[in-house]
Amino acid sequence: MRDRETELPRLEELGVLQTIGPWQVSLRWPKGTDQGGPWYMEVRVDPTAAPEDAVGGISSTVLRQVDFRQAADAWRRLRGAPSSEVDRLRTIASAADDLSKIIRPLVNDGLTDEYLAWLATAYVTFVEAGVDSVTGHLSDVVRRQPDTIRSHLKEARNRGLLTAVKGRAGGQLTDEAKRIISVGLQGDGIGESISAVQRRMGPPV
Known part of the structure; x- marks a missing residue:
């Protein structure tokens, strides 16, 4: 008799990642399946927690918060997307992870200029990459509610760290924000991390 594990369908390389508090939940489906829930789920502590x-x-309590319907919808969108779009979505997810390692420790110190400058950097990065729901992505990165993120971005503009584009999302880092970021890039490997983010993030497909 063959080992039972060899009889299982090969899992898709594509998967969906959800963040629930300090936990990351990875969900994957069998290759060739186009409906139903995931066959594989891994829960592990978020490296930034x-x-x-x-x-x-x-x-x-953690498991009850896994949104299987949302995960299945996201997975089906990934399966139907062109390979170039899938690569872009993976890049966005990887960029969000890198930025979270920089920003989450800063937000605990309150609305400092350093935190707001890095938040503005993440905002500009996601806008220029053409991501859907920029505020939603920032909410995941910072672990704050979308309304809180909006108020923080407003404060960044009020302090002259982020410009505004009338009537739509967008803006650019000001010279002051760039100065703050350049100081933060010195040491601790932060410079390499944010440089990697900027290299990977390209214009929307």
């Missing part, structure tokens, strides 16, 4: 946030470990 504080250790104290994960005290108590994974519980049924």
